[in-house]
Amino acid sequence: MKRKVTLKQIAKELDVSISTVSKSLRNSLEISEDTRLKVQAFAKLYNYKPNNIALSLKNKKTKTICIIIPEIIHHFFATVISGVEQVANEKGYNVLICLSDESFDKEVINMEMLASGSIDGFIISLSKETQNRKDFHHLEEVINQGMPIVMFDRIANDILCDKVIIDDQQAALNATQFLIDKEYKKIGLLSTVDYVSVGKLRTEGYMKALANNNIPFKSNLVVKIEDMTAIEAEIDQFLVREKPDALFAVNELFAVTALKLAQKKGIKIPEELSIIGFTDGIISKFSSPTITTVSQNGVKMGAVAAQMLIERLEKEEEEEEENETYRTEVIETELIERESTL
Amino acid sequence: MKRKVTLKQIAKELDVSISTVSKSLRNSLEISEDTRLKVQAFAKLYNYKPNNIALSLKNKKTKTICIIIPEIIHHFFATVISGVEQVANEKGYNVLICLSDESFDKEVINMEMLASGSIDGFIISLSKETQNRKDFHHLEEVINQGMPIVMFDRIANDILCDKVIIDDQQAALNATQFLIDKEYKKIGLLSTVDYVSVGKLRTEGYMKALANNNIPFKSNLVVKIEDMTAIEAEIDQFLVREKPDALFAVNELFAVTALKLAQKKGIKIPEELSIIGFTDGIISKFSSPTITTVSQNGVKMGAVAAQMLIERLEKEEEEEEENETYRTEVIETELIERESTL
DNA sequence: CTGAAAGCGCTTACAG
DNA sequence: CTGAAAGCGCTTACAG
Numbered sequence: 001m002k003r004k005v006t007l008k009q010i011a012k013e014l015d016v017s018i019s020t021v022s023k024s025l026r027n028s029l030e031i032s033e034d035t036r037l038k039v040q041a042f043a044k045l046y047n048y049k050p051n052n053i054a055l056s057l058k059n060k061k062t063k064t065i066c067i068i069i070p071e072i073i074h075h076f077f078a079t080v081i082s083g084v085e086q087v088a089n090e091k092g093y094n095v096l097i098c099l100s101d102e103s104f105d106k107e108v109i110n111m112e113m114l115a116s117g118s119i120d121g122f123i124i125s126l127s128k129e130t131q132n133r134k135d136f137h138h139l140e141e142v143i144n145q146g147m148p149i150v151m152f153d154r155i156a157n158d159i160l161c162d163k164v165i166i167d168d169q170q171a172a173l174n175a176t177q178f179l180i181d182k183e184y185k186k187i188g189l190l191s192t193v194d195y196v197s198v199g200k201l202r203t204e205g206y207m208k209a210l211a212n213n214n215i216p217f218k219s220n221l222v223v224k225i226e227d228m229t230a231i232e233a234e235i236d237q238f239l240v241r242e243k244p245d246a247l248f249a250v251n252e253l254f255a256v257t258a259l260k261l262a263q264k265k266g267i268k269i270p271e272e273l274s275i276i277g278f279t280d281g282i283i284s285k286f287s288s289p290t291i292t293t294v295s296q297n298g299v300k301m302g303a304v305a306a307q308m309l310i311e312r313l314e315k316e317e318e319e320e321e322e323n324e325t326y327r328t329e330v331i332e333t334e335l336i337e338r339e340s341t342l
Numbered sequence: 343m344k345r346k347v348t349l350k351q352i353a354k355e356l357d358v359s360i361s362t363v364s365k366s367l368r369n370s371l372e373i374s375e376d377t378r379l380k381v382q383a384f385a386k387l388y389n390y391k392p393n394n395i396a397l398s399l400k401n402k403k404t405k406t407i408c409i410i411i412p413e414i415i416h417h418f419f420a421t422v423i424s425g426v427e428q429v430a431n432e433k434g435y436n437v438l439i440c441l442s443d444e445s446f447d448k449e450v451i452n453m454e455m456l457a458s459g460s461i462d463g464f465i466i467s468l469s470k471e472t473q474n475r476k477d478f479h480h481l482e483e484v485i486n487q488g489m490p491i492v493m494f495d496r497i498a499n500d501i502l503c504d505k506v507i508i509d510d511q512q513a514a515l516n517a518t519q520f521l522i523d524k525e526y527k528k529i530g531l532l533s534t535v536d537y538v539s540v541g542k543l544r545t546e547g548y549m550k551a552l553a554n555n556n557i558p559f560k561s562n563l564v565v566k567i568e569d570m571t572a573i574e575a576e577i578d579q580f581l582v583r584e585k586p587d588a589l590f591a592v593n594e595l596f597a598v599t600a601l602k603l604a605q606k607k608g609i610k611i612p613e614e615l616s617i618i619g620f621t622d623g624i625i626s627k628f629s630s631p632t633i634t635t636v637s638q639n640g641v642k643m644g645a646v647a648a649q650m651l652i653e654r655l656e657k658e659e660e661e662e663e664e665n666e667t668y669r670t671e672v673i674e675t676e677l678i679e680r681e682s683t684l
Numbered sequence: 685c686t687g688a689a690a691g692c693g694c695t696t697a698c699a700g
Numbered sequence: 701c702t703g704a705a706a707g708c709g710c711t712t713a714c715a716g
Binding site: 358361365374401459 | 701702703705708709
């Protein structure tokens, strides 16, 4: 079992100094062509690859970025990762993916662990628990330490850093307006509890759309689901109690759950109940009927986030400027009409 | 903007040597309690965290493992990642996730990049292209270099390393037998091209089930789909041409596609056509009707793979034994009955 | 043209 | 009890 070969070994074999080997391999003109070629041939033969860890220590950068997401099961986050990967790989960066599992503690542990030299910067979407506690000290620490962060989707407004979001409120407003235009009278909202930033914004969009059309807001038409295990029960009761003729759900899981429960009751979709979801995921595409949805364009979000992070990373090198200005990019959304609406 | 504090800085501030600081922080008994506490207090104040990169260089290990998957959109791979994450985090390892995008080149580049010191070991499921070319030199190189690899799901038999698989053939046999027991006469198979190892094995299981029951195998009842963009067209033609009364699909995408195309033609499911898929993903759970499927237990596969890798990593330290023996773990599957079969 | 030395941040065997 | 030195694998300014 041959171990990894190092500069030192090559130097010894060839009876030259480590410096000479290093320079030869980097094609330095300082070294005579003769030695250079000899070293290069030898290195190739032994399949020499510089040790990344040593390089990182030397250069003070790792060419690795980390994306922290709440969970991987949501198709949306998978698409964001794709976007990040594409851009990062193109620019020669590795991508480390961490799951916070919606847990504040796991988020903190992961960040602290990696902030200690392993990576150059973070892309993160906050866990529910973090949004609930509003405790962002781990983010602040990392930023103070000089490591850039880009937040996406589930962000914290108060933290100064680059951000990539969609206009959640506007998107929800548009979806709701779409239903209003179809003259539905009882438009229900399936949302999350308010501490999830995007849930809150989407709820606001829904309310704004109603207000714009002088439709009185009725709180009994809104379900705020906290406990994921109780989704079915809550939505089921809601359907029975309110008999809505249209529904706007803030994610695709809620949308499809409502769809299936309604079908079970013999409610025809979209004839008797129209449904719009959020997130253009695999569920919306493959349910029967397919679900009309607000597309979040996760790939683009990821790509833009990676772009912003890497730009900042590479800029830092040149000018260590103190007047940091942060940008917030808003990615456009679109309503994809499918079979669950008329 | 305070930069990361190092041992050197602490040593200077406190006017002691770097060694003393290092030992104090590691609670060495060599150091007087007095100095120890002083150093520790100071380190805490300045929020000192040892630099992981330096530690890695010193220790020759990174406490990071990498999982390479063909793509992240398939729910199955997402579940495997969850399993890996859980076990790895528990044991103090970071997980790096790389996407090969089903491309041989990306797989090679990713591996070479990371094999150079960034990580301690790999968990990998091969890209289609790699399986097609049967070129595994990158895997062999990494293994020769002394870095352990665990392969899962899409494996290469000839490569000597630990493996985690399901019994694809048996699982397919069971699923087919299930349909035979229901006395279906024209059981179709939706499979991939043969170079995808799991596709081939599942096809063999299907054939074996037929043989076991003395049912003649008819090649026109089998569709081998290569081009993902032509899925719909191929399945559509097949349904029209063969009018099967039952279908076994080797993944959930094929299953749901068949289901939707059949519905469009007014074929009732499961009354006129029963469908069984493979992979207990989100699609099978949320389609209407929900799809009966072979569950692959991705979380377990990931957990076992991580377990095997870390075990080997930690064993290596103790005994540098040469008589390597590799294990292949077979994870059990089960048939989850849902609405798409009677 | 070549090489010795310093340095990235850490640990640890060894001397005192 | 404390610290100087060597070393992990590399790069590069500097001497020769």
